[in-house]
Amino acid sequence: MQKVVLSLLALLYFSVVNVYSQCSSCDYTITVSGTNSTSHSSSSDGYKICITGSGTYTGSISLWNSNDAVCIGENIDFQGSIGANDASTITNYGDMSLGWFSSSATFINEGTITSSGFTVGSSGSLTNRGTITSTSSFTVNSSATLINEGTVTASTSFTIGSNATVTNDGSITSGFTSSFTIGSSAILTNNGSMDMGNTSLYSGSTIDNYGTFSSHDFTSSGDFNNYNTDGNAIYIDGNVNFYSNSTFDTDGGVEITGNVTASGGDFTSTYTGDDALIIGGNLEMTNNNTDINLSGDAEIGGNLSVTGGFMTLNGGGVIVEGQLYINTNASNAVISGAGSSGGSCEGISYGSISITHSNTLTDLDVCNSSDPDATTSDETFDASVTTCNCSSLLPVEFIGYTTTADYENELVKVSWTTSSETNSAYFEIEKSTDGYNFYKLGEVSAMGDSQNIVYYGFNDTNPTYGKAYYRIKQIDIDGTYAYTDVMVQHYENKVAGAEMYATVSEGTLELSFNKNVGEGTLELFSVGGQIVFQQNIEVDNYTYSLQPDKSLASGIYIVKFNNIENNWVKKVKVD
Structure with missing residues (x-):
């Protein structure tokens, strides 16, 4: 008992010293x-x-x-x-x-900052371990340094100037339609999470990503290196433009919801998973200095148009839902593989095809997914090209899939329709709150073999307030599987204008809200920034009570509660 008392006294002493030594x-x-x-x-x-x-x-x-x-x-x-x-x-x-703030001083933030514009001046430095919110722009000027271990949020723009250095170990967010600009010779290392607006990499700039990175539109003349090997490492919810001298190297999966235009540069994916590259729209290769190298499978929701450049499939395959169009003056192969595989369709499947030279496709399997029997008569192919039956590549043909919020029954409906199925076993419905990490909600048995239209449905009876992501995993009888595109569903939490009230009475922390806020994360910090309590909770009947395992020492504490769309911060005093 004496040792315990001494230990508690020592802890209290160091806490007091820490507070006063600040x-x-x-x-x-x-x-x-x-x-x-x-x-x-x-x-x-x-x-x-x-x-x-x-x-x-x-x-x-x-x-x-x-x-x-x-x-x-x-x-x-x-x-x-x-x-x-x-x-x-x-x-x-x-x-x-603060109002609009700009300084080249050395700035260390352990607390909370709110500004109408924040600039780290040229050659200045900012180390953030707390929270910084700019209601407009956030700028790291030329040759300046930002080390973020906390949270940085910018509403209208986030700019990294030339020769600046940014290291993110926490969270950086900018508005969906805001601009995110990285100047020449600037270096960004992301070990945490970044959710950015319209990204522009200037020539000579570099992003090294070890965490999670998402963006709206993405334009690059610089270098993007993704070392995160997760299948959902990169998510771009918009269009992509690659220019000359740009490089995009990824060890993980990449999903792009819009169109991709490559007028130069190199794109290399060493990820060997099924969804190494997903493009929701069209892929256009327009310049002979464009090189795309894929080790895993890719899916293009629109057309693949090649008027310049080269694509190499290192064991991966490409599904082109629309037209495969190749019109170049190249005397050698434009799209090449590692050799045909005797009908397993590991090369390219397409909805329709138009090529100018037979040798623009080499060492590939090809398949017309709209009419497999017509594959052999579509074009005159090179001798190294083998035609195959698409059914082994596409066991299920989806007509459509969607999600719908049902507020009356407090659920989200996941619906999908197939026009044909071959050896299909079942469907798994998966969900994610961040667009990267998915978990299984449930499964629905498939028809197996069918040439008729079949309607399927699944109800998520525990919808996530705010934004959630859904996808359907189709599993074949032999264990092979494929995913649909990710569906984004907003489920309103009805908490616009919600207020949080926090009090401490007899050692119990009491939270109360004037509206229903549902599930979220509750965090309690000491004034020195140490986490006292952290847990996912559900606020029932507008209130929540917390009785900590250990009594709270007298002093000021910071209470934070976050759900998908909102966050609240309050100070409480313990006497």
Whole structure:
């Protein structure tokens, strides 16, 4: 018992030391109680100003000497202003409400920042371990550095200037239609998650992705290297343009919902899974400097048009739902494989075909999926090309598949229709909340063999508030399988304008809401940023009570609750 008491006392001691050491060794201290508008300027090199206490600060701080610093305590609501040169340091543990902010100083954020525009100035640096929200733009200027271990959100644009360096170990998000620009010679390393708007990589820029990356439209003259080997590593919900000198190398799967235009550059996928590359629209290759290399299977929902460039299938196959069109002056193969496979359809299947030279396709299996019997008469193929029966590649032909929100019955309906089935065993319905990690909801038996239209349905009786992703996995009798495209379904959580209230009474944390918010993640932090409690919870009847395993020490705590579309943050005091 004595050891336990001593350990608790030691923990309390270090917690207290940590709180007070946040803003220590101060040359001038502004103590806030209620509201304080005291302004102060540094008076010599190495001068440190500390803002401590508890309350709202509305004054101004000026740091114009060498190695000056300001420290903002954890209980401070900072609504003032800071002027700092590039030799200064700003450290924030509290809540900062800024207008448009730009600085080349060294900025360390351990708390919360909200601004109407945030810029890390040229050659400046920002280390973020807390939360930064910009209601407009977020910019890392030329030669500046951003290290993000927390959360950064920008509404209208996120810009990385030339020669800048960004390392993301946390979460970075920009608006769906916002711009995400990476300047020449800039380097972005993503180890966390990034959900961006319209992405533009300039020549010489580099993205090294080890985490998850999603984007709206994607345009590149730079280098994109994906080292995440997951089948859902990259998701682009829009159109893609590759230009000369660009490279896109991926060890994981890539899904693009729109059209892809390759007017130059190299695309190489070493992922050997079934869905190495999914393109919802058309793929157009328009320049002889374009090279596409695939080790896994690809599916193109529209047309594959080649008027320049080359595609090599290193053991993978390509399903072209529309027309395969090749019209080039190339004297050698435009699309080539690793050798025909005797009818297993591991080359290219297409809805229709038009090619100008017989030798533009070599060492491939080919199949007309609209009329397999017509494959041999479609075109005059090279001697190395083998025609095959598409049924081995396409065991099920889908007419359509969709999801629908049913608010009356509080569920999401997943529906699909097939026009023919061959050796089909069953369907699995899968769901994801992030578009990357899917799990099985249930399964539905298939007809097996059918040439008639069959209607199927499945109900998700536990819909996710906000955005959820669904897909159907069709499994053949021999165990082979294929996926439909991902379907996105919004299920309104009816929480527009919802407010969270948080109190602590006799050691119990009480949350209450004025509207139904459903499931989410509850997090409780100490003022020093340490996680005290984290758990997925369901708010029932607008309230939730938490009795921590260990009593909460006296002090200020940060309560965060997040669901799919919303997040709430409150401070609570434990006496």
